[in-house]
Amino acid sequence: VQAIGMGSYSTCVLLADQTMQCWGDNQYGQLGNGSNIDSNVPVAVTGLANVHSIAVGDYHSCALKSDQTVACWGLNAFGQLGDGSNADSLTTVAVNNLSNALSINAGPFTSCANLNDGSLQCWGNNNEGQLGDGTTTNSNVPVTVQGL
Numbered sequence: 001v002q003a004i005g006m007g008s009y010s011t012c013v014l015l016a017d018q019t020m021q022c023w024g025d026n027q028y029g030q031l032g033n034g035s036n037i038d039s040n041v042p043v044a045v046t047g048l049a050n051v052h053s054i055a056v057g058d059y060h061s062c063a064l065k066s067d068q069t070v071a072c073w074g075l076n077a078f079g080q081l082g083d084g085s086n087a088d089s090l091t092t093v094a095v096n097n098l099s100n101a102l103s104i105n106a107g108p109f110t111s112c113a114n115l116n117d118g119s120l121q122c123w124g125n126n127n128e129g130q131l132g133d134g135t136t137t138n139s140n141v142p143v144t145v146q147g148l
Contacts, residue, residue: 008108
């Protein structure tokens with residue numbers, strides 16, 4: 001195990017072979033194994049390789065891949081998967097228009113990535129302005145945090 005990410009309802013680990021495994025609640029597919037069946041033991045995230053780091057929210061998870069792109073899966077009610085939709089996903093989906101990511105983080109219904117140009121982009125729930133773009137409008141694609 002190289003890294004661990006813990007949400008309120010599931011846990012994921014990054015393994016030395018650059019794959020991920022997750023366990024726990026899977027109501028919205030946050031384990032990424034193509035089902036929504038809970039698991040008491042680690043299960044492989046389907047179709048995901050070359051993982052550099054991980055982030056786990058309440059009902060969704062994300063992976064930063066070695067090519068500096070990001071994939072997410074699970075609940076997407078607020079756009080926290082960043083794929084331009086609000087459809088939940090039982091398997092990984094690519095975050096739209098996001099490359100050159102250096103690190104990622106996930107909150108309950110929001111995700112963010114720090115880019116190699118020093119900027120920060122976030123997507124998902126924005127009811128309290130947590131995306132930092134000067135609005136309180138949710139976004140299902142990454143938006144740039146202003147004023148940093």
